[in-house]
Amino acid sequence: MSEPVEIVEVRQLTAEDYLDLKESMVSAYADMEGSYWREPTIRRLISLFPEGQIAVTVNGRVVGCALSIIVDYEKFGDTHTYEQITGYYTFNTHNPKGDVLYGIEVFVRPDFRGKRLARRLYDARKVLCEQLNLQGIVAGGRIPNYEKYSDKMSVREYIEKVQDREIYDPTLTFQFANDFTVKKILRNYLPNDEASKGFATLLQWFNIYYEKDQDTIRYNKSTVRIGLVQWQMRDYGNIDGFLQQVEFFIDAVSDYGSDFVVFPELFNSPLMSEFNQMDPAGAIRGLAKHTEYLREEIQKYAVAYNVNVIAGSMPIVRDESLHNISYLCRRDGTYEEYIKIHPTPGEVLAWGMKGGDTIKVFDTDCGKIGIQICYDVEFPEPSRILAEQGMQILFVPFMTDTQHAYNRVRFCAQARAVENECYVAIAGSIGNLPKVNNMDLQYAQSCVFTPSDFNFPVTGVKAESTPNTEMVVIADVDLVLLKELHAFGSVQTLKDIRSDLYQVVKK
Known part of the structure; x- marks a missing residue:
């Protein structure tokens, strides 16, 4: 007999999803012990910006998510750490009147990878960015395969080879495939990320539909x-x-x-x-x-x-x-x-x-x-x-x-x-x-x-x-x-x- 068809849904994350979320995150970050969001933190994110917290479920079970905040990007610039952009995990940096959707988390548990679930999360985030008329999406991205090459090449050379598809990186290769570009290389973005040797890529996706200060009376027609x-x-x-x-x-x-x-x-x-x-x-x-x-x-x-x-x-x-x-x-x-x-x-x-x-x-x-x-x-x-x-x-x-x-x-x-x-x-x-x-x-x-x-x-x-x-x-x-x-x-x-x-x- 054939296996039953899986039911996949992309929806807003709720506080009731926390146990599934924790289990999936622990599995996704097995190489980074203790790297999962605590329940009060998730509840605070959902209360601040519910539409920015997106879950993907398979047969009703949360197996991945994308978490986001809105920031006034000029206040931070291109040189910042993860702690700074998240307000040291308080998310007091979230500004509903900001201009950039900042991605603070994306993951899919390993046993559900290969099903294009992460792409669904990214597509949902892009739609949200367009609906909110934000300039684009910015995120700090891990480069977890860099530990295999750090003694052979600089991080810049590594990123260039990933972009040229000479090297595969499970995170960065996926980001490139989703139209993200590397804006800057960050040092000590996540100091405990040993696989990335403390480095991260500052990634950016541009919203081509963004309209700055749109005049409701005199405007360019579509x-x-x-x-x-x-x-x-x-x-x-x-x-x-x-x-x-x-x-x-x-x-x-x-x-x-x-x-x-x-x-x-x-x-x-x-x-x-x-x-x-x-x-x-x-x-x-x-x-x-x-x-x-x-x-x-x-x-x-x-x-x-x-x-x-x-x-x-x-x-x-x-x-x-x-x-x-x-x-x-x-x-x-x-x-x-x-x-x-x-x-x-x-x-x-x-x-x-x-x-x-x-x-x-x-x-x-x-x-x-x-x-x-x-x-x-x-x-x-x-x-x-x-x-x-x-x-x-x-x-x-x-x-x-x-x-x-x-x-x-x-x-x-x-x-x-x-x-x-x-x-x-x-x-x-x-x-x-x-x-x-x-x-x-x-x-x-x-x-x-x-x-x-x-x-x-x-x-x-x-x-x-x-x-x-x-x-x-x-x-x-x-x-x-x-x-x-x-x-x-x-x-x-x-x-x-x-x-x-x-x-x-x-x-």
Whole structure:
């Protein structure tokens, strides 16, 4: 007959569990005689911080536990002893308003090891840390196998070899497997721990969901709604007609509760028809005369319709040089600008366009964003610099005339999403402008791309428009999923870059 199925439960420890707890702890620390918690101490811990005392039971019997307190970590710093952090076992160091969950005990009795029970305790502790919005978990960890190697190597060498899996340590190997890192080596942390030769590792696990001093009124949202305008190039008659269409789309997208509305590159090109008698370079400089006024009006729309506007791009003349500029018009009335870094060969030849020299992320009420204009996204280095600055969403206004040109933008934008673990939203224009020189045909399919991992669409495409159709695309992106990807993704392209071998550096 097969053995009966064991019933495993993770729950809060109670005072009634003490006898099982003592028996299990004596068994777990057989090499450290007398190392078990006394009943009054356990009762005090439970009364101070009941949710922090976690037990794992098998068929109703406590076979392991994880004990914790909350501390104001700055008061102790990285150099402390076990006695100091526990208030000499009084736990008067516990501070419900502290910022770190301090692990003071984890064990599973030996005859129940190999059943992943300790992992359940660690997972429960991590969930508690997240629920309490604490910075992370800190604990002092034993290195009980060090006594076998102490005459051959330093404690630092031992820890490095355990991390490289050249040596197995029953405690430290497990800590590494649970995403803990060694912050410091402690001396005399537990003076009576002969197996560890008095040494301990100060371990840390970071809570990626931690929010410091979260403002309940103005806060960064976890789910962000993006509206892409697939803009129809047509004759709008005059600047008022053009702005009427801009306002229409901002109004429409804001009605869906969007946080961002994105217009395409050079979406004001229809207004260039009034300069058609000029050569191409003169015509686009004529168009640039409208840019400041258009930015001011769009800035007003952003406030009026409560939506952040990525105002596509428009030509502008600065110090007699022609640039292609995009504006982030925030819904609080402020704005910032980005100048296209890489003008295409055609833009240089026909218009004398010059590239900008600024690579930066922009802070918004919905996280950190980047802006690149069309050809810029075909160069991977600027996007990586933005990702290293914390970019979560990259917006790419573009304008392409053929499907080949469009695919260059699309494929590169999707690559940027994968390699930088971020969302990328591209918005383009369609149609034709028969009365505007050098702006003949437009081809576009506007999209929102995602990283490629289990929490995202298998295609890496969150949403996309019908090609060559005037419309809007509305998509929700979850910024929390990016945090989880950075920490737990199948691959982690931001972490695993070989910075010892190469670097992407802005000059």
